[in-house]
Ligand SMILES: Nc1ncnc2c1ncn2[C@@H]1O[C@H](COP(=O)(O)OP(=O)(O)O)[C@@H](O)[C@H]1O
């Protein structure tokens with residue numbers, strides 16, 4: 001069997017510190033961990049084991065690619081993080097809160113700290129771009145006078161101001177995904193999760209979407225993206241967490257899609 005690196009050996013939060021950061025005690029605040037999985041195993045009701053003892057830590061401001069072959073468990077990680085599924089064993093912590101023990105009434109509040117997009121966009125076909133994005137705020141009871149500027153702001157971020165009054169069916173695939181990204185951002189999430197967001201897009205458009213996610217990360221949002229897109233991952237050189245058969249087999253900073261040693 002090939003040697004695999006243990007779960008998170010290469011990663012130290014201190015590597016996120018600016019090299020010129022002064023070394024005074026008041027500045028050495030530890031990096032906040034947005035997301036942590038500890039010893040997570042997930043078995044589905046049909047007996048299928050999707051994750052086996054996964055440990056993962058994502059500090060504030062990180063940009064992480066979650067890679068691995070189809071069936072490796074990437075979407076299961078994401079479903080646990082958005083609490084669509086519960087772990088069979090282990091802990092899933094968002095900002096230190098155990099998602100598995102969250103009271104039902106606290107779920108929406110916690111879910112709002114996360115923005116999520118999927119491969120198939122999931123837009124409402126009969127609502128305009130503006131309304132698809134604004135709807136996410138309407139359902140949480142945000143007053144109209146706050147919705148309008150918030151929607152305008154995120155449409156500017158994703159570059160869709162000119163398409164605000166179009167329906168999803170009148171948009172290209174890339175524009176539909178940018179609408180979904182705007183919708184995911186409109187709550188000002190701390191964490192942005194994307195499950196194969198470029199899976200239905202051609203290479204040029206995929207590249208634009210990645211650039212957009214990098215910009216969102218620069219604005220201070222922690223980003224986790226599950227992807228098969230080896231070219232993009234290798235070109236961008238960020239942290240890569242690789243899953244195989246439900247286990248983390250690699251966790252490397254500034255990495256390529258495939259192991260290089
Ligand atoms: N709802 C489910 N019920 C049963 N098995 C599932 C379910 N969702 C995923 N699986 C299985 O769990 C494993 C991991 O799936 P998934 O997390 O979707 O992987 P990936 O996103 O990396 O392709 C696969 O074997 C898959 O068939």
Ligand SMILES: [Mg+2]
Nearest residue numbers: 074075076195
């Ligand atoms: Mg998947």
